[in-house]
Amino acid sequence: MRAFTEEQKIKILEDLVAIKSVNENEIEVATYLKKLFEEHGIEATIVPVTATRVNLVAEIGSGSPVLGISGHMDVVSPGDVSKWSTDPFVLTEKDGKLYGRGANDMKSGLAALAIAMIDIKENDSLQKGSIRFMATTGEEVGGAGAKKLYEEGYMNDVNTLIVAEPSQDVIVYSHKGSLNFKVTSKGKEAHSALPQLGYNAIDPLAEFITKVNAEVRDSNRSNEILGELVMNCTIIHGGQQVNSIPELATAEFNVRTIPEYDTEEVIEKFKQFAEELNNEGADIIVEVTMSLPSVFTDGKSNLVKTAQLLGEKYFNDKPELIGSPGVTDGSNLLRSKGDDFPFIMFGPGLTKMAHKVDEYVHRDVYLKFIDLYEELFLEFNK
Template sequence: MTPQQKIEILQTLIHIKSVNAHETDVADYLASLFAPYPQAQIEKVPFAPGRDNLVVTIGNPAGPQLGLSGHMDVVAAGDETAWTHPPFGGEIVDGRLFGRGASDMKSGLAAIVITMLEFLEQGTPLAGSLRLLATVGEETGEYGAATLTDAGYADHLAGLIIAEPSGLDQVVYTARGVIDYKVVSTGVASHSAQPENGVNAIDNLMEFYNAVGPLMAKYTKTDPVLGGLLHNVDLISGGEQVNSIPAHAELMANMRTIPAYPNQIIYDELEALIDRLNQEPGVQLELSYSYPEEAIPGDPQAPLVQLAKQISDDVCQHETQIVGSGGANDGAEFLRAKADFTSIEIGPGSDTSHQVDEYIELDDYLQAIAFYETLVPAFFAQIGQSSKRQ
């Protein structure tokens, strides 16, 4: 495949407006690229109408299986008039390809797809199988990865590479988890001149607000890479008008967890607080969660981590750092699978993810393909050597 053909695949992906939905359009396009190869096993796995995950498996089924993963959704472009380059145009200027998802993460997705296509095109013998796990809904909750994990598509992985835009000079081996939660307070409306006839939902919600901060602050352990537990109440709303006692109020909070505190510890604390406050007269609070993700502990000395660093050093001619990430990724879901494997994050990107005029350097994009094409056979060789030693 020529460099121009590789660039055109990425441009086509940018043209597809998979903004928090419509991932099936991406899945169909990627599936069409594999369709000429009968040895490629292609499966679409639905999450919702218009939202199909894509799984493509190639190589030797008798050997170990390596997963290559990327998400097909992108965040909204926002005010498109603020863009110098159309967000879904895929324009190339001065060696940069612009568009929503150019960095996060259609360049990484295209790179792993092209890696597999080139192995097929060239008839490259593989000592194991490669499995593409192209997911929906990563930007809003990793529910595509959850769907694939629950369906068993990660149960036989020996390793997983997620092509998120870490930059090729960083191997991410550990990541924070996420807990987004909502508390809804239900009261009784009345005229503000007669508050005794009502129950103020805002007052009751503020009881939770004033208690939850100190409760979370007692978790003082810090991770040497990720830092400490983070808790922020980011949205509060309530009431109908200024002269009425409010019957409804709610807040939403975002937490970034660390491996030292599994999410269940936090759930238990929040639920116990809600239960205690609900014992008070007139208090009616309800707690719910939105797609929580566990932190990824990881091991910087894991063979796949060290191998990815070595390959990146050699292919990209730079010093690759082994780091952690403050953001969650699909690996948190895939690691729930039955298999015991290492998940890493490494892929092309720029510091413009989710921003106006998001872009990828084409040199970085093409270099990522060379990196993955070198890493895959090296991974299978590493597994083979390990098996012989055992």
């Protein structure tokens, strides 16, 4: 017996897409899901993160084992709406595809998790243990929601974690971390004809960039699954006009880390290079604006094997097992878990469709994932 008809399942996704949770406003998504759960006898708790942002936690069953299922409630901006062929906040079906901002990344995954859990509750089919639903805020920028759940102990007793990011054709069991830096170099303004009266803020910043490129980006360390660390200086600002010595220059970096060269070591390197240049007369400040560690698991768990078999059952093709260069909320949720922890990222939609104009999820994929999740959840709570 199913708690929802196909059309009701589509309506839930339609309602979620209509909520403009663009890097904010997750409260409305959380309130909607809380009401949905409570209509089916499932207690749900809104967990404040900031004055305007929240997580949502709901749970069925009791005791161990505890299966964690997670998805984020925020979406990225639709950008130039005139480039969309449909209204990005109105779920629109065309040729078997459901279009809308977040339809792919990742409100279809979030809805599929919730519906599968409600079905299990309605049918009283959970034989033992618990399923903990964790909807997060701010995943697209910084991961504050998942960090809050980790800090408040919601992952302490979790034995298995499924993150429903769009990845219908692959199962991700490890992924790189992500670090953002803002590096500020302070100088002293002067006329460019009299540079000795000032201090050019660009010069030490350029030297800093050269140092980190040589010693961090060009490292030969690698991971068997994730490959090498990736680092890019992506934004540079400096100076006001061409005939003035600049008193301020900034550079921003994004680093995709691996366990062999993870976030703490990279942060220490950045600070070390700044200190070396400061000892030579520079005034460089390193600010870490985001820090998400890499996630490495060995991929040998029954979770991975079962998800692969179910992927083949529902989609007639066994999903490939991969490590990903992107990050998920797993970076925060799994901070204290070991390499043998059962973790996957597996959900409706395609990774390549994330953040794009005319984002969509296939209708049949969304609906099949609800059934797939129900089987998968119950397999680990027998």
